[in-house]
Amino acid sequence: MCELTVYLLENDREEKLMEDVATITPEGERLVLTDLLGQQQIVEARIKELRLLEHKVYLTR
Amino acid sequence: MCELTVYLLENDREEKLMEDVATITPEGERLVLTDLLGQQQIVEARIKELRLLEHKVYLTR
Numbered sequence: 001m002c003e004l005t006v007y008l009l010e011n012d013r014e015e016k017l018m019e020d021v022a023t024i025t026p027e028g029e030r031l032v033l034t035d036l037l038g039q040q041q042i043v044e045a046r047i048k049e050l051r052l053l054e055h056k057v058y059l060t061r
Numbered sequence: 062m063c064e065l066t067v068y069l070l071e072n073d074r075e076e077k078l079m080e081d082v083a084t085i086t087p088e089g090e091r092l093v094l095t096d097l098l099g100q101q102q103i104v105e106a107r108i109k110e111l112r113l114l115e116h117k118v119y120l121t122r
Contacts (some may be wrong), residue, residue, distance in 0.1 A: 002063040002113045014092040047108060052063045054087040 006033055006057045008045060017043060017059070024057065030057065063091060067094055067118045069106060078120070085118065092120065 003020040020036045024047070033041045045059040064081040081097040094102045097106070106120040 002065070002116055004063070006114060022114050024108075024113075025107055026110075047085075047087055049087075050080075050111075051067060051083075052085075053083050055063055 001047065002052075003036060003059050004050075004052075004055050004057075006059060008043070008059045008061075009048060011059060014058075021057070063113075063116075064097060065105050065111075065113075067120060069104070069120045069122075070109060073082060075119075078102065082118070082122050 003022060005019045006017045006021050008015045008017050018033050018035055018041050021033050022036050023034045025032045029044055031043050031045055043059060045061050048058040048060040050057050062109050064083060065080045066080045067082050069076045079094050079096055079102050082094050083097050084095045086093045088107055092104050092106055106122050109119040109121040111118050
């Protein structure tokens with residue numbers, strides 16, 4: 001399996017936004033995150049880096 | 062493990078760009094893809110969708 005944990009980097013802080021993320025879809029200035037259970041979270045942010053070996057996605061504003 | 066295969070969607074075609082991708086880093090209008098061996102590919106494209114359960118990333122121009 002390949003779920004990722006999504007973090008928002010802001011003011012040198014790393015905030016965990018969502019675990020078990022199954023899809024990430026950019027829509028304009030936003031990202032739609034969907035987890036394994038189908039729960040969605042919409043964030044005004046962009047992808048800063050995907051570190052797949054660590055199962056982490058870093059977002060930034 | 063969580064390596065992804067990166068595809069470019071263009072003209073209704075799906076072109077495989079890179080396998081075993083370990084990191085994806087947006088840099089301006091480009092994406093820097095790095096695979097497990099450290100090989101890099103720089104693409105002028107943006108992320109259209111990450112489908113992690115399928116281990117696929119779709120890019121578009």
